[in-house]
Amino acid sequence: MSTLESILKETRSFSPSDDFRQKAIVSGMESYNTLCEQANQDYEAFWANLARELITWHKPFSRVLDDSAAPFFKWFDDGELNVSYNCLDRHLAQHGHSTAIIFEADDGKVSHVSYSELHRRVCLFANGLKSLNIGKGDRVIIYMPMGVEAVVAMQACARIGAIHSVVFGGFSAGAVRDRIADTAARLVITANEGLRGGKSVPLKATVDEALTLEGCDTVEHVVVYQRTNGGAHWQEGRDIWWHKLIEGQSEQCEPEWMNAEDPLFILYTSGSTGKPKGIQHSCGGYLLGATNSFRWVFDYKPGDVYWCTADVGWITGHSYICYGPLANAATQVIFEGIPTYPDAARFWRMIEQHKVSIFYTAPTAIRSLIKLGADLPKEYDLSSLRLLGTVGEPINPEAWMWYYETVGGSRCPIVDTWWQTETGSIQIAPLPGAVATKPGSCTLPLPGVIADIVDESGAPVEPGSGGFLVIKKPFPSLVRTIWNDPERFKKTYFPEEFNGQYYLAGDSAHRDENGYVWIMGRVDDVLNVSGHRLGTMEIESALVANPLVAEAAVVGKPHDVKGEAVVAFVVLKGARPTGEAAKKMAAELKNWVAHEIGKIAQPDDIRFGENLPKTRSGKIMRRLLRSIAKGEAITQDTSTLENPQILDQLAEPL
Numbered sequence: 001m002s003t004l005e006s007i008l009k010e011t012r013s014f015s016p017s018d019d020f021r022q023k024a025i026v027s028g029m030e031s032y033n034t035l036c037e038q039a040n041q042d043y044e045a046f047w048a049n050l051a052r053e054l055i056t057w058h059k060p061f062s063r064v065l066d067d068s069a070a071p072f073f074k075w076f077d078d079g080e081l082n083v084s085y086n087c088l089d090r091h092l093a094q095h096g097h098s099t100a101i102i103f104e105a106d107d108g109k110v111s112h113v114s115y116s117e118l119h120r121r122v123c124l125f126a127n128g129l130k131s132l133n134i135g136k137g138d139r140v141i142i143y144m145p146m147g148v149e150a151v152v153a154m155q156a157c158a159r160i161g162a163i164h165s166v167v168f169g170g171f172s173a174g175a176v177r178d179r180i181a182d183t184a185a186r187l188v189i190t191a192n193e194g195l196r197g198g199k200s201v202p203l204k205a206t207v208d209e210a211l212t213l214e215g216c217d218t219v220e221h222v223v224v225y226q227r228t229n230g231g232a233h234w235q236e237g238r239d240i241w242w243h244k245l246i247e248g249q250s251e252q253c254e255p256e257w258m259n260a261e262d263p264l265f266i267l268y269t270s271g272s273t274g275k276p277k278g279i280q281h282s283c284g285g286y287l288l289g290a291t292n293s294f295r296w297v298f299d300y301k302p303g304d305v306y307w308c309t310a311d312v313g314w315i316t317g318h319s320y321i322c323y324g325p326l327a328n329a330a331t332q333v334i335f336e337g338i339p340t341y342p343d344a345a346r347f348w349r350m351i352e353q354h355k356v357s358i359f360y361t362a363p364t365a366i367r368s369l370i371k372l373g374a375d376l377p378k379e380y381d382l383s384s385l386r387l388l389g390t391v392g393e394p395i396n397p398e399a400w401m402w403y404y405e406t407v408g409g410s411r412c413p414i415v416d417t418w419w420q421t422e423t424g425s426i427q428i429a430p431l432p433g434a435v436a437t438k439p440g441s442c443t444l445p446l447p448g449v450i451a452d453i454v455d456e457s458g459a460p461v462e463p464g465s466g467g468f469l470v471i472k473k474p475f476p477s478l479v480r481t482i483w484n485d486p487e488r489f490k491k492t493y494f495p496e497e498f499n500g501q502y503y504l505a506g507d508s509a510h511r512d513e514n515g516y517v518w519i520m521g522r523v524d525d526v527l528n529v530s531g532h533r534l535g536t537m538e539i540e541s542a543l544v545a546n547p548l549v550a551e552a553a554v555v556g557k558p559h560d561v562k563g564e565a566v567v568a569f570v571v572l573k574g575a576r577p578t579g580e581a582a583k584k585m586a587a588e589l590k591n592w593v594a595h596e597i598g599k600i601a602q603p604d605d606i607r608f609g610e611n612l613p614k615t616r617s618g619k620i621m622r623r624l625l626r627s628i629a630k631g632e633a634i635t636q637d638t639s640t641l642e643n644p645q646i647l648d649q650l651a652e653p654l
């Protein structure tokens with residue numbers, strides 16, 4: 001990659017109020033700079049101090065970073081701890097009666113779970129798992145609906161040293177099978193059915209189907225939580241009800257003391273090519289990353305009510321539902337349902353009802369809620385909010401401004417948090433009481449994160465030009481390896497092009513004159529139009545800035561003269577146009593883009609759909625769009641697609 005041109009110009013900037021800054025955990029730029037300076041001066045001491053301050057060790061560590069087998073780094077590797085102990089037991093004396101979880105079910109029913117109650121349920125279930133002879137190092141697949149039990153299952157595994165691998169409840173039997181086979185799991189934990197948006201999700205039936213497929217014969221038992229009255233096919237001897245398993249178990253369960261480098265979990269993430277990668281995280285370093293970043297970035301303090309809308313099937317649900325908040329003794333909302341059921345005001349009603357003060361969601365959710373009711377938040381009392389967050393993809397400045405003004409009442413800082421399944425915890429984001437925000441930028445690295453943007457020789461690029469986002473020093477919560485595939489780990493994340501020294505995130509980014517990071521998209525999404533390298537996200541942002549556009553995805557298609565031409569897939573806020581109306585609208589949008597960012601980025605081709613093809617985590621499946629753009633038949637796997645019928649609409653020429 002030579003230079004990558006940045007075409008997005010955003011000059012608005014928002015500083016935290018004096019009040020917010022004064023009360024913040026990291027208060028003011030001076031404090032931020034001091035922390036960065038400390039990390040600079042003695043990197044290992046910086047992390048060791050945090051590890052001693054934030055984690056309760058069963059046996060203290062004497063070594064900090066061991067890089068002798070780089071890039072297989074080890075942290076705190078002679079220390080011993082238990083993650084579940086750190087999330088539960090150590091809070092009991094002071095916070096036993098505090099609410100850990102406010103659970104709101106799909107149908108609106110609310111229940112509160114205190115720290116001591118959560119501890120009791122985790123111990124019961126952990127003892128149940130032990131009675132099935134599950135213990136340290138065993139792999140356990142968790143395929144559960146969102147809810148308290150999903151967290152209990154994960155925490156119980158952590159407590160006994162079993163390695164969990166959570167599979168998102170929207171995935172198919174094939175995905176469950178792949179993960180069972182790759183981990184050689186002995187146990188699956190599921191529910192008879194899930195409930196989302198008033199509909200039941202046949203989780204147990206999907207597990208049953210997976211277990212008929214090849215590669216699943218390691219599974220000895222399936223534990224089934226009864227979420228609904230719906231039945232379940234039953235295989236005697238193999239299947240066990242959750243409530244039967246915990247019957248008569250002790251409410252005490254001594255934690256298994258783990259080495260800091262023992263695996264805590266494996267979470268699969270799909271790359272743009274190849275089979276999903278089993279991202280393996282450690283007990284010690286991961287817990288430190290999740291715990292510390294939760295405190296710094298969300299500025300959590302007693303009295304706050306925090307709500308992250310992610311599913312536990314994604315890394316966000318691991319780090320910022322199951323582990324980070326609990327390790328900080330936080331009170332959090334966990335929501336079973338979807339943002340649009342029973343109507344598009346669900347989130348706003350819940351924020352009002354539970355007096356949520358910190359709200360963390362994804363740009364895709366924000367855009368869809370703008371589309372379904374941009375004025376709806378005004379009908380609710382959202383004055384409890386003091387901080388907003390986003391994660392998962394770049395947020396286009398227009399959506400950012402709406403979030404800031406309409407949801408946050410122009411009062412709440414927005415933390416745009418850049419990180420990945422592989423990094424385990426947030427790496428680049430504004431510390432909200434210190435760093436001023438700019439719409440569309442994830443701003444500055446957290447103290448201790450040595451991020452840079454480099455060209456293909458590894459040399460830093462000039463401000464304003466784009467390059468590869470890298471992290472130049474290993475950090476505690478970084479992925480340890482790809483399960484079963486250390487070679488792929490090395491090649492993917494520490495490639496020889498950079499002498500195996502830098503962690504390569506796979507994103508392109510640029511920095512502005514203030515050092516702020518602007519993510520431009522995945523490296524493989526980059527277009528080359530007439531020798532100009534353009535990040536697709538910037539063109540998408542321009543399109544979405546048009547008042548008629550709700551959502552847009554841009555890909556390249558081969559072009560005789562230009563190398564690549566821009567093809568845009570657009571969802572309007574109103575109905576999907578067809579015929580003459582579509583042609584007219586397309587012409588208008590082409591002019592719009594030319595006007596917003598210049599003719600170079602103008603789409604050659606625009607297609608309209610009622611939606612975009614997305615994975616169930618909301619990521620746009622660009623490889624499908626690339627095929628459509630080229631006019632090819634779709635041969636790729638579409639099984640993880642939320643809405644397969646959308647492909648035909650988008651393939652329809654104007």
Ligand code: WT7
Pocket residue numbers: 269314315316390391392393394395416417418419420421422442505506507519521522
């Ligand atoms: C990729 C990681 C991190 C949890 C959810 C996704 C993109 C993530 C941002 C952000 C711009 C972002 C990147 C990254 N991404 N956060 N704030 N701004 N892009 O986890 O599935 O591992 O995906 O999501 O491209 O590499 P993931």
